[in-house]
Amino acid sequence: MNHTLAELQSGVAPAADPTVKIAVKGLDFFYGDFQALTDITCDIRDNAVTAFIGPSGCGKSTFLRCFNRMNDLIIGTKHAGLITLDGQDIYAPGVDPVDLRRRIGMIFQQPNPFPMSIYDNVAYGPRLHGMKKKADLDEVVETSLKRANVWKEVKDILGRGGLTLSGGQQQRLCIARVLAVQPDVLLMDEPCSAIDPTSVQKIEDLMAELKSSVTIIIVTHNMQQAARVSDETAFFLQEVMGEPAMLVEFGRTAEIFTSPKDKRTEDYITGRFG
Amino acid sequence: MRENFRQEMRDLKVSVLDIGRSIVDVTKLSVKALVEGDVDLAEQVIANDDDIDTRCLAIEEHSLEIIATQFPVARDLRLLHSLGYIAMHFERMGDLGVNISKAARRTASRRGPQTLYDLIQAQGNLVHRVLEAMLEALEKNDLELARKLQDLDEPIDHLFKQFFRELARLQDEEDIEWASSMVLASRYLERIADHAVDIGDRITYMVTGQFEAPPEEEA
Numbered sequence: 004m005n006h007t008l009a010e011l012q013s014g015v016a017p018a019a020d021p022t023v024k025i026a027v028k029g030l031d032f033f034y035g036d037f038q039a040l041t042d043i044t045c046d047i048r049d050n051a052v053t054a055f056i057g058p059s060g061c062g063k064s065t066f067l068r069c070f071n072r073m074n075d076l077i078i079g080t081k082h083a084g085l086i087t088l089d090g091q092d093i094y095a096p097g098v099d100p101v102d103l104r105r106r107i108g109m110i111f112q113q114p115n116p117f118p119m120s121i122y123d124n125v126a127y128g129p130r131l132h133g134m135k136k137k138a139d140l141d142e143v144v145e146t147s148l149k150r151a152n153v154w155k156e157v158k159d160i161l162g163r164g165g166l167t168l169s170g171g172q173q174q175r176l177c178i179a180r181v182l183a184v185q186p187d188v189l190l191m192d193e194p195c196s197a198i199d200p201t202s203v204q205k206i207e208d209l210m211a212e213l214k215s216s217v218t219i220i221i222v223t224h225n226m227q228q229a230a231r232v233s234d235e236t237a238f239f240l241q242e243v244m245g246e247p248a249m250l251v252e253f254g255r256t257a258e259i260f261t262s263p264k265d266k267r268t269e270d271y272i273t274g275r276f277g
Numbered sequence: 278m279r280e281n282f283r284q285e286m287r288d289l290k291v292s293v294l295d296i297g298r299s300i301v302d303v304t305k306l307s308v309k310a311l312v313e314g315d316v317d318l319a320e321q322v323i324a325n326d327d328d329i330d331t332r333c334l335a336i337e338e339h340s341l342e343i344i345a346t347q348f349p350v351a352r353d354l355r356l357l358h359s360l361g362y363i364a365m366h367f368e369r370m371g372d373l374g375v376n377i378s379k380a381a382r383r384t385a386s387r388r389g390p391q392t393l394y395d396l397i398q399a400q401g402n403l404v405h406r407v408l409e410a411m412l413e414a415l416e417k418n419d420l421e422l423a424r425k426l427q428d429l430d431e432p433i434d435h436l437f438k439q440f441f442r443e444l445a446r447l448q449d450e451e452d453i454e455w456a457s458s459m460v461l462a463s464r465y466l467e468r469i470a471d472h473a474v475d476i477g478d479r480i481t482y483m484v485t486g487q488f489e490a491p492p493e494e495e496a
Binding site: 227274 | 348
């Protein structure tokens with residue numbers, strides 16, 4: 004559901020809308036003195052895939068990392084504005100970033116399995132959260148690997164090191180590792196740019212399957228991928244070097260890729276710049 | 278910058294416009310053949326139709342190749358899809374021109390009342406005007422002109438009805454085959470203009486990204 008800025012500012016709360024998983028209002032973000040994002044307002048819908056697109060350096064990844072407070076780990080960063088998850092301010096005092104990151108999992112461009120067995124990679128999170136019984140762990144490992152579309156390939160080699168797998172398999176193992184702790188939201192930062200086409204296909208398939216239970220946000224430079232996998236698309240742009248990036252257009256993916264409303268969106272997706 | 282792709286799209290549009298000009302010629306020549314009873318000219322138009330069909334098919338093939346390899350989106354996608362759609366209309370308009378020429382072939386052996394030839398020539402001139410306007414709108418992405426095509430089409434429909442009334446006055450039974458060929462020719466002309474109006478709607482979509490609702494049919 005789209006909201007006008009006036010509606011958002013007047014307090015017609017998108018958080019009250021059950022279809023909204025994450026609501027962002029007037030977000031500014033700074034690296035030291037440099038303002039990277041300005042006045043971002045948008046709703047991320049539940050049970051949907053949202054794609055962030057835009058030229059390099061337009062703040063997509065910065066914005067993505069605000070959702071699980073990964074930017075907190077970088078010294079000198081600060082933000083203004085509000086981000087809510089299920090209506091709760093994620094930057095409120097008392098919110099534990101570690102617990103937040105369990106609810107909002109993240110997948111990176113380069114697969115990063117732990118140097119341990121496939122089984123232990125997936126069981127790592129549940130164990131950390133206190134799961135001890137082997138039968139429970141077995142079940143969560145199998146379910147997570149199945150949801151990550153990699154079970155068939157690894158079910159007979161669960162004791163083998165995660166790093167022995169191919170890049171694409173490693174990436175799906177990392178997805179299984181995130182899914183094992185039952186996140187509400189999955190952030191994917193260019194998850195397919197370093198892996199083989201078959202794995203890309205499998206990851207795109209699993210996104211379609213997962214979205215009924217997990218809200219997915221993907222940053223991608225591959226516009227065909229954004230068009231294929233997402234329900235909604237957000238286009239970010241830094242118009243002037245040194246100035247902060249902004250959210251130019253946010254709407255239904257089918258509409259963005261056939262009849263975008265903003266000329267800058269149109270020029271970018273048709274390859275006229277960027 | 279996708280310069281090769283841009284050029285490919287421009288070339289494709291030029292090819293479609295060229296077919297459009299051939300359609301203008303087909304319409305003009307088939308009306309001339311009908312009015313002047315020129316069987317040779319009619320045969321020429323009929324023989325030329327294969328060439329138009331081949332060129333329309335080439336547009337479709339080329340569009341498919343571009344879709345498969347270039348992943349066009351937004352205005353590029355709308356242009357590409359619309360050009361394919363317009364080429365399909367042209368192919369049908371060409372067929373209608375052929376039908377007029379076949380009517381010319383059937384009617385050439387006898388001469389009917391001059392009023393009817395004058396009427397069909399007038400109708401042909403109006404259709405010619407609609408076709409020229411449609412091609413200009415397509416070439417220049419002229420939204421205003423595209424939206425005007427509907428108005429330009431109206432008198433053509435009236436002329437068809439008038440033509441029909443004039444024919445109904447013919448008494449001689451021997452005239453029936455001749456008359457039915459003539460009324461069909463008038464109908465084909467009217468249909469050619471209708472296709473041009475549909476193309477106008479498509480140009481509007483191509484430019485704006487919005488499908489505009491067709492005006493209500495008169496009761």
